[in-house]
Amino acid sequence: MRVPRLFEKAPRERLAILRILTTGYALGFLIGYTPNLLSLTHLGPAQFAPVGPVSWMGHFIEGPLSQGALVAILALTASTGFCALFGVFYRFSGPIFAALLLFITSYRSSFGMIFHTENLLVFHLGVLALFPAADAYSYDAGRRERGDEPRLVYGAPLGLISLLTVTSYLLAGIAKLRYGGASWIDGEVLLSHIAWDNLRKLELGSIHSPLGALLCRFPSIFGPLAWLSLAFELFAPLALLGPRLARIWVASAILFHLGVALVMAIVFAYPLFGFAFLSFFSVERPARSILERFRARRLVRAV
Incomplete structure (x- = not known):
């Protein structure tokens, strides 16, 4: 697969495949960590220390969220996540899902141990949510016609995501030198x-x-x-x-x-597993090849 340069024009399918794979991974993470998140409701108020984007919670509640409230938030996050995955009203579902996942990952880090394994994922979802990542392979794409020509609006988010990725590793290296x-x-x-x-x-x-x-x-x-x-x-x-x-x-x-x-x-x-680096590659090419083979088989069967 060819690796695109930073901030060049790209086909809408490339950004759409990145949306599908990144959102799919995020949903897998959410489902996998749900039992762990629900177990936090049994911790005492002394163990709850809101950090980052959820630090405001300390002014309103004294302890962890109730199980009912957390289940409702998780259900809403999963619902908007599936809408984003299939490109259903992505202009709304994309940003809402990214914001809710930011809330959940920050809440998870508010019990004495700060996790940083999902930070890059949340950043990537946030970038995707700001661009038309559902102009192909989506419900939204089926409701309106889009041109097939490569456009900067599809390539810019890929470059921005790549830039965020390498910057996160660069900062980690600088931190090692600074503190070690x-x-x-x-x-x-x-x-x-x-x-x-x-x-x-x-x-x-x-x-x-x-x-x-x-x-x-x-x-x-x-x-x-x-x-x-x-x-x-x-x-x-x-x-x-x-x-x-x-x-x-x-x-x-x-x-x-x-x-x-x-x-x-x-x-x-x-x-x-490579999800963090998909923006560096022309990920639409394997997807396009798979779709062409699938369509060819359907035509053969129809004949």
Whole structure:
């Protein structure tokens, strides 16, 4: 697949496929984490510390939302999510779904542990919601005619999403240097972090990484690993310079997250499975090929 340049014209199908895949992933996340979210209703008021976009809740309620209120919010989020997935009144369903998912992910981080695994997903949904991402492969597209020519209004959000993606990794690299400094570069901070994380999980009876615990016996390997992770993050903007660099960086990103999963048992599923990097590729081409094959088979059967 060809990798588009930043902010170039793109076909409406490309943005539509990105809408379908990103929204579909978000709905999967929402459904998968619903039991965990509902379990928060049993926590006491002392454990509820609203953060970020939901910090205002601390002025109105003293503890977690009731189960009924949370179920209603989850149901509304899922409903608008499915509307966004199928492009039903996307001008409204897209922004509402993005806003509700921002609320839910922020609420989930308001109980003593701030999660950052879904931040990029919420940003991507927010960008998609601001553009006509339902002009193809949607209910909305069936109600009105759209031109087939590539347009900047379909390419600009792809470039913006790509820019947000590489910026998030660049900031992570800068943070490592700012707070870790030389200790990060020589691998000491990375070793301590992996060792502490696995020890904590062992003590709590949680899932840990046997591989990570084993590697801690060989401190010398953490220097090169620290350098590799730092280089991957600091050089992220190079992915915007051309197709070959983008492919190399995306492959490095997936390998990076695979390594995190193997040595720390922490799964950043959105980038690990490639969803975070779809904006770099011409994702409409495989979809178009599949549709053409499907139509060809239907014609053969009709004959």
